[in-house]
Amino acid sequence: MTVTFQMDGKEITVEDGMTLLEAAREQGIDIPTICFHEATKANGLCRICVVEVEGWRLLQPACIVKAAAEMKVQTRSEKVVRARRTILEMLASTMDLSDAPEILTMMDEYGAGADRFPDAERRESEVKDDNPMYIRDYSKCLLCWRCVQVCAEDAQYTYAINFEGRGYETQIGTFFDKSIPETTCVLCGQCVGVCPTGALKPKRQFLLESGMKPEEISVLNTGRKRRKEKTNR
C-alpha cells in the first residue's frame, strides 16, 4: 500500500504508515530534528520538525504525523520558520550549546540570534562527576528525554534516572539526587550514546577536554593499569 500526497508542492508517493519525516528524508527534503532518534520512541518534544499541513490549525510534528492521501505539507512556510527560529533562540538563551554543533548549524540556517533573549534566566548546574564511566553536565542538557527513555522501556529497563522539577525547572535526576553508583545504573553507557549535546560524556573524553594528558588519566584509572602490568610480566 502506498499513499500519494504533496510536500512543498511536489507530489510524492510513499509507503503507507510512513511519517512525514521519513517521507521527507526519502525525498531529500531537509526537516531538522533535535529530540528524534531512531532508537527511541518519538515523543514530539522539541517541535523543531514541525511542518504546516493545509487545513490544520496547528503545526504538526513530522516525526509523529503519518503521511496521508491528499495531504498538502509545507516544510518551510513562514509559520514553520518562525517557530523553528524562535525555538532555537530560546534554546540558546537557556542552555550551553557549545557541544551541540548540529544545533549551532541550524541556528545559522534559520537566522536565529543567540542573544535574542537578553536577561534570560539560564539553566545552569554543576558538573556531576560521581562515577568512573561518565560525567553529567546538565547545563548542556536540552531535555530530549533520550537518556531517560533508553534507561527505561526503550532499551535497558534499568530505571536509574527520571525527571526532577517541572516546566522550565525540569532536570534529569536520580532518586533523591543519589550518586550514580548508588542507583540501579549498570553503566551500560546507552544514555551517553544517545545524548546529542555532550551533557552526558565519557569520563575519559571529559578529562582530555579539560586538559589532562592520556598518561595522567591512566594513572587515575589505577584498576585497569594494574591488570595490564600483570599480563605484561
Place this chain on the structure above:
Amino acid sequence: MTVTETSQLHTAIEPYIPLGRSGLLPALHAAQKIYGWVSEPVATEIAKALRVPLADVHGVIEFYSLFYNEPTSTHVIRVCTDVACALKGGEGILNHLCSHHGLKPGQTTEDLSLTIEASPCLGLCEHAPVALVDDQAETNIDLEKDTYELGRPPSHVYGTIRLLTANCGNGTTSLPKYGDYAAFKKALGMKPEEIVNEVKASGLVGRGGAAFPAGIKWEGAAKAEADQKYVVCNADESEPGTFKDRVLLIDDPHRTIEGMLIAGYAIGASKGYIYIRAEYPYIFPVLENALKESREAGLLGENILGAGFSFDIEVRVGAGAYICGEETALFESIEGKRGFPRIKPPFPTTHGVFGKPTVINNVETLCNVPLIVSQGSAEYRKIGTEKSPGPKLFCVSGDVERTGVYEIPFGVTLRELLEMAGGVKSGKGLKSILFGGAAGAFATSEHLDVKMTFEDLRAAGLPLGSGVVMVFDETRDMRQVLKSLGHFFAHESCGKCYPCQMGTQRQKEILDRVAKGKILPEDFNRLQDVGWTMTDASLCGLGQTAASAVLSAMKLWPEIFVEGQMSQVDGQ
C-alpha cells in the same frame, strides 16, 4: 524509619498496593497525611510496596506541587496569589502571614508545626482574597478588619435559570432530596445507542474549555471494542477564575454521579473515576458520602436495579498540577505518572486511561446529561440558541458588585450578565474583562453587546473557555494582571515540549519587565514571537493557549509593551 513508623506507613498505603503503579498518587497522599512530606525512606517503602522504580517515584513527587520531598508540616496554609486574589491583596496577605510566623513563602517552621506557601488559583475567586488552611477554605480575608470566614466555602448562585444549579446554594443535596436518579432509570429503559443519539441531538458540547461535542465522544467510545471501558469526570478545575464545578460538586454531587452512570451505560463502561484537584479537600468527604448513599440505594455497584448493568466510581485526587486538567495528562496521573500530556491521536475514545476506550467529560458537561435524558433533546434545545443550545454557567469574579456562579441560557450578552452582577463595583468604569480564563482573552467595553454563544464569541475573537468572566475596573493596572498570568503559566508548564517549556519562562520574564516598566527595545516582537510559537507549535492545549490572553492584550494595549511609552500608561 522505626519499626512502628514502617508499620504505620504500611497500614496507610495498604489499600493502594493492589493498584500497583496506579496507586502511587493515593499512596503518596496517604504518607503525607502522616508525615507532611515524603522522605527518602518513606519513598523507598512506597516504591517497594507498589513495585515502582525508585527514580520514577521521585520523578512523580517532583512533578506535583503538593508533594514534598523536603521537611514540610502536616499543617499548611496556602495563600492564593493568582489573578482574582491578587486584585484584592493576596500577596499582602501572604507576606503578612509569613512575617507574623517568621517564615518566607514556601518555608516550614523548624519544629515542623507550620508551612506557608503561595498557591496558584484555589478556585474560590468569588470570595477573594482566599487561602486554604489544611482542609478548610479561608475566604474574604480582610487584614484591616482582621476578619475572615473559615470552613466550607459558601456558594453564591445567581442567573436567570436554575437547571444545572437547581440544587445549589443550600448546602449539599442528599440523595433523598435529589431524587432517585429518574433520568438514569429512564436511560436504563433505552438502548445505549438511543442515549448516544439523544446526547448528539442535544448539541451538548464540553464545558471544560475545549467545547468538543460530547455526543461524538460518546459515540466513539461506544463503538470502540474493548474488554474494559471507562468514564472519567474531569473535576480538576484549575483554570484561574473558574469555580463552577466546585459549586456543582459540593452542593449537588448526585447530578454528576447520575451523569456518569448514564455515560457508563451508554458506552458500556463499568468503571468511573472522578479526578478532583487536591485544592478542593472540603469536597472529598462530600463526594465519598454521596457515592456511599448511591451504593446503599443500589444505584452504584453490581447489576444495578437488576438491569444487568454494573458501574462504580472511584475518586482520585490530583496533587497541584494545572496540566492534569488536560485529558491525557489526567489519564497519566491516574496511572501514577508525571502529568505529561500525550500526543493525540490516538484519542481517549479509543486509547484513554490505561489505554482503554474512555469518555472524559467536565463536571458541568456531565451535569447537563440527566437534563437531556429526562426531558429529551428537543425540549433541551429550547434553552439557549440554535447553534449553542443549553444552559451555561459563568464564573463572575473581580470588580463587580455580586461575584458568583451565574446560570444563564446561551445568547445572553456580556452587558446583561454584568448588569445581573450589579455592574462594576463602586460605580467605577470598566477597564476590561478576562474572558474564558487565563487561557482566554481580554474583552473591553466594545465587546459588551456580544451575545455569549459559541458562534458570536468566536466571531468576536473571544474564547468561551471554562466560563470565566473576571472584571477589572478602570483603576486596575493591566501590566500587573499580565505579570500574574505570566507567572501562572511558567509555574504550570509541564516541561514536555520546548515551545511551552521555554516559552512560558521567556514570556514571564518579558511580562515581569513590562510590569516593572523596564522594557527592553524589541520586547514587543520578542513577546509576539514567543506567543505565536507557543500557539502554533506546542504539544497540548496548555502551551497552545498560554499566550492567548497576552496576545489579546498586545492588540488592545500595544503601548504598554513598548519602551518609552510607559509615562503615558502611568498617567492613565
